[in-house]
Amino acid sequence: MTCPMGRKRAELWAGALLLPIGAVAAAAGLSGLWGTADPGMGAWAAVALGAAALVGGLVLLIDGIRLRVPVLEVEDGEFRYTRGRYIVRIPFADVGSYYVLRGRTRSLGLCDVAGRPRQFPSVQGRRASRPYLPLTGLTSPAKVDAFMSTAGIPPRDRSLTSGR
Template structure:
C-alpha cells in the first residue's frame, strides 16, 4: 500500500476544556477587575468575596486552557507498508504484513486491539509510560466504531473472526 490512509480521533474533552477555559478567563478577569480596589466603592466584605471568586475563576480558566492544550489526539495511519498509532510522543509502528486482524473494544473510552497473522492479540507498552503492557491502543470516547471499521477496511485489515465455526 503506497497511499496514505489516516484517521484522527475526535477529542471532545480537549474541546470542552479549551472552551471552558476560554469562557472562564474573561469572566474571572471581569469579576476581579470590576470588584477590585478600583471598582465598586464601599462594597465592604462583598467586594473581596467577588475578587476572590473572580481570581478563582481566572485561575481555573487558565488551568483548563493549559490542560486542554496539553491533551494529545490519537491518530491512526497506514502508509508505505507500515501501520502507525501516534499519540503525542507515543508512537507504535508495526509492519503492515504483521497485522492480521483488528477488534474494537467497547466502553467509555474506545480502544483498538490488533492481532498478529495467527490471530493472537498483540501487546503494546502503556501509553502513560507505566510498565504494564496492554493488548489494545486507546482511542477517544467520541470515536465511532463505524469510523474505525471503515478506516481498517480502507487500509485492508480484516476484522477479527471470533466465531466457533470459522474455517468450515
C-alpha cells in the first residue's frame, strides 16, 4: 500500500482481528490436549496455528502503532510538516499560499510570498527535490483546506484574471 494512513489502519485492524482468533484457536487446541488421554495431531495443529496467529497479530499491531503518518502543524511562528524523521520547518511569514495535488497520493504544495512553488528535499532521502510534500491517499482535500484556512494561509490563485 502506498498510503501510510491506509497501511496503518489495515495493520491495526488485522492485528486486532488475529489476536482473538489466535487466542481461541490456541485455547481450543490446549483443551483438546488436556481433555483426552491420547491427543491427536489436530490438537497440536490448533495450538501451533493459534500461537502463529497470536504472534502475527502482535507483530501487525506493533508495526501499525509504529507507522508514522504525515502531520501538519502551525506553531511558534512556523509551518511544520512531519513524516517520521523527515521534518520541514518554514517560517510562517515565508508561506504565501498553498495548493493540493489531487490523485492517488495527495500532496501539498506551498508557494512563497511571490507565488513561486517551493522546492523540498525528497522524503525518501534521495538527491532529487520536489515542489510538494506527500500526504496520504486517505487525506481529504477539504480537511487540508480547512486546516490551511484556519492557519490563515490562502489557496493559490491560478486564474488568469487574478480573482476578477
